[in-house]
Amino acid sequence: MQQQPYLDELAQIIATGGADLQSRTLCEVQCLGQRMPIQAVFMGNPDPSLPAVGFFGGFHGLERIGAEVVLAYLRNLTSRLKWDTTLHKQLESVRLVFMPLVNPGGIQLGTRANPNGVDLMRNAPVESLEKVPWLIGGQRHGPQLPWFRGAAGQPMERENQAVSEIFETELLPRRFSLTVDCHSGFGVKDRIWFPYAHTRIPIEHLAEMHALKELLQETLCNYRYIFEPQSRQYLAHGDLWDHLYLSSVAQTDHVFMPMTLEMGSWTWVKKNPRQFFSLLGMFNPLIEHRQQRVLRRHLPLLEFFVRAAISHERWLPHGPERPPHRLQAMAHWYPDQAAGEAL
Numbered sequence: 589m590q591q592q593p594y595l596d597e598l599a600q601i602i603a604t605g606g607a608d609l610q611s612r613t614l615c616e617v618q619c620l621g622q623r624m625p626i627q628a629v630f631m632g633n634p635d636p637s638l639p640a641v642g643f644f645g646g647f648h649g650l651e652r653i654g655a656e657v658v659l660a661y662l663r664n665l666t667s668r669l670k671w672d673t674t675l676h677k678q679l680e681s682v683r684l685v686f687m688p689l690v691n692p693g694g695i696q697l698g699t700r701a702n703p704n705g706v707d708l709m710r711n712a713p714v715e716s717l718e719k720v721p722w723l724i725g726g727q728r729h730g731p732q733l734p735w736f737r738g739a740a741g742q743p744m745e746r747e748n749q750a751v752s753e754i755f756e757t758e759l760l761p762r763r764f765s766l767t768v769d770c771h772s773g774f775g776v777k778d779r780i781w782f783p784y785a786h787t788r789i790p791i792e793h794l795a796e797m798h799a800l801k802e803l804l805q806e807t808l809c810n811y812r813y814i815f816e817p818q819s820r821q822y823l824a825h826g827d828l829w830d831h832l833y834l835s836s837v838a839q840t841d842h843v844f845m846p847m848t849l850e851m852g853s854w855t856w857v858k859k860n861p862r863q864f865f866s867l868l869g870m871f872n873p874l875i876e877h878r879q880q881r882v883l884r885r886h887l888p889l890l891e892f893f894v895r896a897a898i899s900h901e902r903w904l905p906h907g908p909e910r911p912p913h914r915l916q917a918m919a920h921w922y923p924d925q926a927a928g929e930a931l
């Protein structure tokens with residue numbers, strides 16, 4: 589069987605990173621009789637008193653551009669390690685963690701789910717108490733249908749356990765951390781989603797999310813990201829980021845801000861209608877120059893998140909700065925609930 593090119597690329601990046609980059613194989617998964625590693629790559633200062641940023645891609649095997657964006661950023665940083673003093677200065681004040689290929693089996697098979705037929709973003713132990721859309725919100729009928737959550741009562745799939753391990757060892761212990769998980773396929777616009785996916789109740793750190801949204805809009809003013817809670821689009825059971833965020837709030841007073849970048853792939857389809865006939869094409873730009881443009885377009889965003897994490901003390905609202913942010917956030921994202929809260 590053909591070796592997966594993305595795993596080769598990751599191995600190459602790790603080999604060129606030298607002493608400034610560490611990597612670890614968290615576990616292996618079986619796919620078509622082949623063992624595939626799930627790897628994490630680390631860069632920067634391991635001191636737990638410093639902030640951390642995690643970059644994730646390839647949760648959904650079909651959405652290859654998500655994995656490619658994370659690999660492109662990792663390659664960019666790795667090549668700069670050789671000469672860029674500014675990058676080395678940056679890395680003294682932050683820890684960076686990368687998992688570009690969370691679901692290598694799904695990437696190999698060209699499926700959204702992992703090789704067990706489980707949708708990793710429906711697999712966490714989080715139940716929505718509100719009405720979720722049929723199928724897409726997660727289902728327990730079986731892997732023959734999409735958005736399968738896995739059998740009830742089973743532990744999470746190995747891929748999700750690997751991500752949880754990174755969360756617990758690298759992100760949860762820090763006073764400030766954020767994550768960016770890269771996907772594609774929802775609508776025509778590029779969206780940044782934050783929890784919750786399982787409920788329309790706002791998260792604890794709504795003020796912080798609002799401050800980050802304002803910072804992003806001011807800094808990348810020529811970009812058009814729609815920044816919103818996922819629940820504004822649809823509700824789902826089993827979202828892993830909801831699960832990890834809830835466990836961070838339950839265990840610590842730390843600020844953990846998980847975000848999902850949903851690259852709007854339907855624009856690519858509009859420009860090249862033949863993609864309608866290709867499942868991979870629905871979720872990925874097929875023409876090379878378009879792919880290059882997508883990779884280029886999102887690198888400033890990933891760089892922005894690293895800088896925002898390093899400088900979080902300068903923009904994170906504290907004490908009396910929080911209520912105004914929360915009020916604005918409620919009016920902006922939760923207008924139905926805002927009136928009740930202001931009374």
Ligand SMILES: [Zn+2]
Pocket residue numbers: 647648651771772773
């Ligand atoms: Zn996805």
